[in-house]
Amino acid sequence: MGCKCGSIESANCHCGRIVGINGNMLTVEFFDSVKQNEIAYAILDDIHLKAEVVRTRGRYADLQILEEPKGLKVGGHVDFTGELMAVELGPGLLTQIFDGLQNPLPGLAKQCGFFLKRGMYLDALSRDKEWEFTPAVKKGDTLSAGDTLGTVPEGIFVHRIMVPFSLKGRYSVERIATHGSYRVSEIIAELQDMKGFLIKVSMVQKWPVKIPLNCYHERLMPTDTLMTKIRMVDTFFPVARGGTFCIPGPFGAGKTVLQQMISKNAEVDIVVVAACGERAGEVAGTLREFPELIDPRTGKSLMERTVIICNTSSMPVAAREASIYTAVTLAEYYRQMGLHVLLLVDSTSRWAQALREVSGRLEEIPGDEAFPAYLESVIAAFYERAAIVKLRDGTVGSVTIGGTVSPAGGNFDEPVTQATLKVVGAFLGLSRERSNARRYPAIHPLESWSKYWSIIKSEDLKLAQKILKDGNDIAQMMKVVGEEGTSIDDFVMYLKSEYLDAVYMQQNAFHAVDGAVSAERQRYIFNKIVKTFGTKMAFHSKDEARTFFQILIQKTKDWNYMAMESDEFQKIEAELDKMIGEVAKNAQNIPEN
Amino acid sequence: MRRIYRKIEQIVGNVITVVAGEVSYGELATITTPEGSSLAQVIRLDGDRVSLQVLAGTKGISTNAEIRFLGHSMQTPFSKSLLGRIFTGSGEPRDKRPAITENLIDIGGPSVNPVKRVTPGNMIPTGIPMIDVFNTLVESQKLPIFSVAGEPYNSLLARIAMQAKVDIIILGGMGLKHDDYLFFRDVLEKNGALTRSILFIHTAADPTVECILVPDLCLAVAEQFALQGKRVLVLLTDMTNFADSIKEIANTMEQIPSNRGYPGDLYSQLACRYEKAAAFEGAGSITILAVTTMPGDDVTHPIPDNTGYITEGQFYLRNGRIEPFGSLSRLKQHVNNRTREDHRSIMDSMIQLYALYKESFEKQSMGFRISAWDKKLLRYGERFEHEMMDLNVNISLDQALDLGWYILADCFQPAETGITTKLIEKFWPDNTRMSIA
Incomplete structure (x- = not known):
């Protein structure tokens, strides 16, 4: 007896037949059974196109095709795999550039040239490369999923080879490979379960991307500040290791530059960058730039700690949805090794739009702005995969997630921003006014917030925030009553807030010194500014006050550009002190008005 | 394999639907009517119903127009x-x-x-x-x-x-x-x-x-x-x-x-x-x-x-x-880091000053008293609009940067521009009254 598809080899060949095509949605009549979210291949001559089951109704399954559907026909054959979408985990992920389905893009370029070719799927991890394996267990040890079998060096990291995460229960080691070089697919251990069943383990394992990897002992509270070396973030709106943050902003406000700054300077072990539905040129920039940049913490190239998942805007939409799950799964994998991982997603809105496209094609009842009703829970579930955890061996690892949001029309009231704000720990809202005025990073100082701990003492921070707020109020009032209607004290307060903005909040991302500021330097400069604000100042006229602050701003900016250990740094600091000293002396001669 | 059909099931807007087999997604077809012919592209397949968007529009297409599938997509x-x-x-x-x-x-x-x-x-x-x-x-x-x-x-x-x-x-x-x-x-x-x-x-x-x-x-x-x-x-x-x-x-x-x-x-x-x-x-x-x-x-x-x-x-x-x-x-x-060393600074400070000019301009329009600083900005803003923003200006980058310095020097003191001292020393024009053709 053969299968309905015509195959005579098996009655159960797990396949189906296309009955409808609408954009990237296939309707397939299946003959046996299908699993929700299982992967299938639509077959077009000798090309196999990956698709994922998103709905079943009766004998029909709706599949979102992860490639361009051009050329498919009604009646075409579809093979179901019975497996959920999964990624390969093992040594060799770092420095790689994958597409949303974990195809290595350099490998594709080698085979297909300038253009991507649909239906080409390569192994994520090189099967030829040999890794130097050092066993960490011996025969007879009892282990469970996620425990270390041995290690291999991967660049600057010790990569743990672990008991496959999908194994349940306890296992005893029957055989473990000796120290030596192995390929990822070679068997390095044999484990026996309680019933005596033998399992062979290689250095590569698979994990379904949509299921969080939780082989840890417990989740901890995110308390340590993750240094980004951006003054405005670390001081005013800090991010914690294992926490979450979002960067919403209209186009042109500098989301991507801000994220690139963070990816370069963040004090973490590994950075996973997910370019999700954004510009390919930016990814290309990162690809060319990172290998050249030196990570000051390790002295090695930045690329050595980076994995890039890249599904740019012109690549198939359904694969865009998969890409951020691929990225977060890789991040979780390295967390299992006791490493601190930062995942940056640019942009979560494109991912939400991919959900919307699929939902629209399925003719689901649309919610706000036609996004599906489950948008919020999907976003929440994604951000909840960020965590700082204690592993079973006592080491601590973390995944921090930062996502940009691209709200339609720059309006933060839209569904994706709102759903994101509910679940993140820090909100770095970018403002078009600030970017128009070239005040970068254009993080809005009054609207943004963070629930994590700053590197600055909280009373000093409160003072600075008060000056910003008062300065802003005065600026608003001045628009109505004019400068002449403003008292000189108020005017000086306004100038102080402008000073803080110009020399501390604004930062030149492209300058070698100003682009990355250490915690030590941030505290030093901030203290200096607080001291300046504490100085009693008085001026004869508003013009005099303005000129004073203009010179002060310029000098402080010059100061920001000098390396902290340089002579110029001390020289300018002395000049600043002198200026402040003089104005304080003058203040005694000018009566309070 | 039949590639020609003569029965259109539905015409809605610029989309027609025919019953046909062995059609692939994205394929082209020609639709011929007594008045002429047009290309059409397959945009949906639903069982044997094929929807095509007609490039020349559906005006005048009769339900018995001839539809011939070409077997390839748009070229x-x-x-x-x-x-x-x-x-x-x-x-x-x-x-x-x-x-x-x-x-x-x-x-x-x-x-x-x-x-x-x-x-x-x-x-x-x-x-x-x-x-x-x-x-x-x-x-x-x-x-x-x-x-x-x-x-x-x-x-x-x-x-x-x-x-x-x-x-x-x-x-x-x-x-x-x-x-x-x-x-x-x-x-x-x-x-x-x-x-x-x-x-x-x-x-x-x-x-x-x-x-x-x-x-x-x-x-x-x-x-x-x-x-x-x-x-x-x-x-x-x-x-x-x-x-x-x-x-x-x-x-x-x-x-x-x-x-x-x-x-x-x-x-x-x-x-x-x-x-x-x-x-x-x-x-x-x-x-x-x-x-x-x-x-x-x-x-x-x-x-x-x-x-x-x-x-x-x-x-x-x-x-x-x-x-x-x-x-x-x-x-x-x-x-712009490889053009001329002053390019970025000129770019940033001229725009920042122009933003300040806009504020002063607003103040002036609302009838507030104008400070000496406002006056400088107003003068600068006018020159900037006239000499830089006008789309008829056709000059090379070098000329444009020089022009930028002249305008700044003509309107401001060096410290007021916010440009670093190093660049000021090198580029600030001595003769502030100079103009370039």
Whole structure:
């Protein structure tokens, strides 16, 4: 007896037949059974196109095709795999550039040239490369999923080879490979379960991307500040290791530059960058730039700690949805090794739009702005995969997630921003006014917030925030009553807030010194500014006050550009002190008005 | 296998439905009526029901029109003989010269592998200071010109076409007024640039569906030239008409609209086209400049909004000038550190001062007392608008930077500009009364 598809080899060949095509949605009549979210291949001559089951109704399954559907026909054959979408985990992920389905893009370029070719799927991890394996267990040890079998060096990291995460229960080691070089697919251990069943383990394992990897002992509270070396973030709106943050902003406000700054300077072990539905040129920039940049913490190239998942805007939409799950799964994998991982997603809105496209094609009842009703829970579930955890061996690892949001029309009231704000720990809202005025990073100082701990003492921070707020109020009032209607004290307060903005909040991302500021330097400069604000100042006229602050701003900016250990740094600091000293002396001669 | 059908089940808008077998998704067909024939493209398959969008529109199509499936998707010829030629949105000659049928290539091909892209590093000089100094155009960049009806965006595009230093220009007109089409043709011809240009023109009088193909045709041809090592500049006007055509088809197909009637995949549709801009490793490049007229001057309208998220910056054309606020070239950092050391500082401080000028100007308009500082700003702002922003200024980057210093020196004391002392010492002009021609 053969299968309905015509195959005579098996009655159960797990396949189906296309009955409808609408954009990237296939309707397939299946003959046996299908699993929700299982992967299938639509077959077009000798090309196999990956698709994922998103709905079943009766004998029909709706599949979102992860490639361009051009050329498919009604009646075409579809093979179901019975497996959920999964990624390969093992040594060799770092420095790689994958597409949303974990195809290595350099490998594709080698085979297909300038253009991507649909239906080409390569192994994520090189099967030829040999890794130097050092066993960490011996025969007879009892282990469970996620425990270390041995290690291999991967660049600057010790990569743990672990008991496959999908194994349940306890296992005893029957055989473990000796120290030596192995390929990822070679068997390095044999484990026996309680019933005596033998399992062979290689250095590569698979994990379904949509299921969080939780082989840890417990989740901890995110308390340590993750240094980004951006003054405005670390001081005013800090991010914690294992926490979450979002960067919403209209186009042109500098989301991507801000994220690139963070990816370069963040004090973490590994950075996973997910370019999700954004510009390919930016990814290309990162690809060319990172290998050249030196990570000051390790002295090695930045690329050595980076994995890039890249599904740019012109690549198939359904694969865009998969890409951020691929990225977060890789991040979780390295967390299992006791490493601190930062995942940056640019942009979560494109991912939400991919959900919307699929939902629209399925003719689901649309919610706000036609996004599906489950948008919020999907976003929440994604951000909840960020965590700082204690592993079973006592080491601590973390995944921090930062996502940009691209709200339609720059309006933060839209569904994706709102759903994101509910679940993140820090909100770095970018403002078009600030970017128009070239005040970068254009993080809005009054609207943004963070629930994590700053590197600055909280009373000093409160003072600075008060000056910003008062300065802003005065600026608003001045628009109505004019400068002449403003008292000189108020005017000086306004100038102080402008000073803080110009020399501390604004930062030149492209300058070698100003682009990355250490915690030590941030505290030093901030203290200096607080001291300046504490100085009693008085001026004869508003013009005099303005000129004073203009010179002060310029000098402080010059100061920001000098390396902290340089002579110029001390020289300018002395000049600043002198200026402040003089104005304080003058203040005694000018009566309070 | 039967490839010819004579029974149309349904005609709705520009979409027809026939019952046919063995049809593949995206395939082309010709529809022949006694009045003539048109191309149509398969956009949905549902069992044996095939929906096609008819490029020339469905007006006058009878239910027994002949439909012949061609077995391939949309193609365009590609050869050197395209240069100097003008075509319609369906690829037919518009210049009364013979059709070209050699070397057919598919349009709407796959996207470039990101690892094969080169980081853009060459500036495209245009002679317009608002572009060269403040928002440098870079090879392989995709930039929209956001404007509103009535602004001289087509003249700006034509000026850039004339002055920009590239090998080949491909102009795609969508919903173009016939006058504008003639304007482009004449300007290019007069300046001897037509021989390095190819025009795909869909005018407002042509069927709407043809409009959808214009960017794909332009970019497919551009891609081939770029692979041969040419630096290609693609000019598209007006992408709003393109997006509206997409909306029309989506609504006809009863897709659930997401925002103001536009389909949920508007972003992806636009991105597919704009992302064709690229610099190829070891070959040429494609640069895209596309006019997007903002309906109601509203930048939050779905078309400009989605465009802004895709492109690498944008130019705002308002009141006949490229607005310094909002206008942005994201790739300028790749090139403006190699032009002249003062480029970035001039760019930043002139804009910051211009922003302050706007505040002072507002103060003045509201009748507040003007301080000495305000007066300086007001003087500066006027000079800046007059000497830098005017679109008729045609000077090189070096001249423009020098002009910047003269204007600053004429209006301010060095410390007031916020430029670092090092640059001030080197560039601040001694003779502040000097002017350049």
